[in-house]
Amino acid sequence: MLRSTRSGTGAPTVLLLPGLLCTQQLWDRARPLLEAFHDVLTVDLPGVGGGDLPEGAVDLGAYADLVCEVLDAEGIERCVWVGHSLGGYVLAAALERHARRISHAVLAYSTTEPDDEAARAGRDKGVSAVREKGVAAYARRQMPRTFREDARAEDVEAAVRQAQDWPEDAVVRALEAMRDRPDRTPLLLEHSELPVLLVQGDDDPAIDALDPQERHVTRIVTDTAHMGVLTDPHTFAGIVHGWLADELERSS
Numbered sequence: 200m201l202r203s204t205r206s207g208t209g210a211p212t213v214l215l216l217p218g219l220l221c222t223q224q225l226w227d228r229a230r231p232l233l234e235a236f237h238d239v240l241t242v243d244l245p246g247v248g249g250g251d252l253p254e255g256a257v258d259l260g261a262y263a264d265l266v267c268e269v270l271d272a273e274g275i276e277r278c279v280w281v282g283h284s285l286g287g288y289v290l291a292a293a294l295e296r297h298a299r300r301i302s303h304a305v306l307a308y309s310t311t312e313p314d315d316e317a318a319r320a321g322r323d324k325g326v327s328a329v330r331e332k333g334v335a336a337y338a339r340r341q342m343p344r345t346f347r348e349d350a351r352a353e354d355v356e357a358a359v360r361q362a363q364d365w366p367e368d369a370v371v372r373a374l375e376a377m378r379d380r381p382d383r384t385p386l387l388l389e390h391s392e393l394p395v396l397l398v399q400g401d402d403d404p405a406i407d408a409l410d411p412q413e414r415h416v417t418r419i420v421t422d423t424a425h426m427g428v429l430t431d432p433h434t435f436a437g438i439v440h441g442w443l444a445d446e447l448e449r450s451s
Contacts, residue, residue, distance in 0.1 A: 207234025
């Protein structure tokens, strides 16, 4: 079973999935703001903190399967999924066989598009770096790149520390699954009944912002880099809660 924490009260339930090298602690600043209105479930990704890793060849659909096992254990049939970066890729993969479990989808500094050739080469370099120098060295080099140059040192350090819960095998398998993920944009657009929110940073070199044309997709750009959920949690939580309130009122 994956490691998880549940707190707060109120409907709907909001599931928070972190990105690569991050843990549930990524949400520590935004979670109290959300749990004032919602039942909030944070889940670590496979392999993190002793959590299960899928057996055999890994794809992100297998990650989504393990997340749904947590939902089953918590008695949650359907909820809001919020995925940061890699967590957003897991959300997109869940649309293939677990769409009924997703009432609303929030891709936070993430995308449904696949890696391009340069990004795939970067994943391979990451795998080599982790195997040669270890997770801590890789995180120390990689994580600062997800922040603005003027980011507070304590914010960067807070993110880097989370990588200590990621064993080498979990990082390698996640990088490989990210590298090999297909384009799930058509799948996202196919689910025209599913409200989707894209939260993108205006200074995020890791993600090219999607430009949705579909009525069920909303895009909001924040004045942040890739780690906006950590560096500007009030804005992020306000965006998510406000969008959910609007969508629920519209559907009532």
